[in-house]
Amino acid sequence: MAALQESPYLLYSDGKGNIFEDISLYAVGRAGWDAFPIPVEDWIPLPEGGTLYELPGRRGIGIDVKTGEMRLCELGWATAAFIPPAHTGLYLAAYETGHDAPTLPLFCYTAAAWHNDKFYVPAVRIEQDIRQECGGFDDVKIQGGVAEFLKAYPHNRLVKHLAENCCLTYNCPAARNYFMGRWECPIPSSPACNANCIGCISFQPSDEEIVSTQDRLTFKPSAEEIVEFTVPHLESAPYPIVSFGQGCEGEPLLMWETIRRSIIEMRKHTQKGSININTNGSKPDAVKALCEAGLNSIRVSTNSARKHIYEAYYRPNNYQFEDIIESLKVVRSFGGWTSINYFVFPGMTDSVEEYEALRKLIIDTGLNMIQWRNFNIDPDWYLGKIGFHGEVEMIGVKQMQELIREEFPDLKFGYFNPPMERIRGDYEADFAH
16 A cells, blocks of 8 residues: 555544544654654554544644644544554554543554545554454354353353453453464463552552453362363364463462463373463462473563563562563573563653663563553553653654664564464464464
């Protein structure tokens, strides 16, 4: 598709679900606290599965097409885009927040614009894997799979949770794929957590002004329940992965003994596929025990490679930033695959200080992969909560990615946990088709 030759126009909402373009203003983007012009080449058409939001109590910022000066759009509320998985946003929506503006829900807020009858966003496709593209989901097959699996596992609480909560209530892509019998199978395993993340999507304190986007797992599954539905998936699914640690639960390492027993039993039945854990990496000794049992890969979530930024957001209980580094090192010592689930926040992620810290993390841990994930959080709320009020020297998200690629050519970029076929062979293969 031909690249844009000129900047697209700012979008605004009338507060009633209708979105319009303001042809007197070019759209700009936000990084940190400030607004910036967006290079024309950074705009791409809004990918399929993307959606637009209105941002109540906020006025969009744009560049006046006549004067070249930045000013507010007074015609309506600011807008932003949710960009679908496999894409990483380069700039946030730029706006001025009113005093009575509500805190935004836990979604990503990428800049959005309009040009020649198309919506545009500043983003890059970071991953060719199609596993969560909306066009690939077949609701008839999913409904059939749910009915079939509930009948096959009538007493399995995890299958019931994945069906009724994750798949049918929240439309979780991982759960939907499981019920279509393919790729990555989620294994929620812990109702508790040892962090108090500001933007936790499964638990928010009752006195907090935002609400969690989904309900957390309420029971401790047994190893038998886990093994019962994961072994058939490993045996029959194409490019199979089973993953402990999901958004609808707490921290899986708090259930490491159960997970260890599960892995041992899985591997008694099958050597197929990959066993992964998505975690905060808080318990290196537990990670070591899981690797000894047969864990193949780990994905450690972090908002930063810097201790003070990490701990201000995660608010850890009985662990510290150094533990997540050690967990990555442990998995590499066993020859396992290591990823970080890296929450991208333009203006923070691409600061010079963060870039240097990320370089150190890659070198110190021998990291295999960065999953460049969009950060689902109200930008103002987040920066206020972690106490960030200053200015920083920024590289730019796209430029930072290019620098990291150049220095670490063996480090993989992506959005999803790779299956064993990619880990052992052609990482760049478009395996999901």
